[in-house]
Amino acid sequence: MLGEMERRPGSLELEQALEQFRQKCMAVAGLREKRLERVKNAEPF
Known part of the structure; x- marks a missing residue:
């Protein structure tokens, strides 16, 4: 990495x-956005 x-x-x-x-x-x-959307859709509210 340093050589680079x-x-x-x-x-x-x-x-x-x-x-x-x-x-x-x-x-x-x-x-990350897709994951957040999936979490939002999983929420009861």
Whole structure:
């Protein structure tokens, strides 16, 4: 991990890494929302 940080990535590489990170965050947020909805639907009120 440290070796990765020491190596200076090109702007394109950095852009791709950011895009992957963004997509992962979106996926995690989507899963969390679905889970919250399921919990809400399970509530009696």
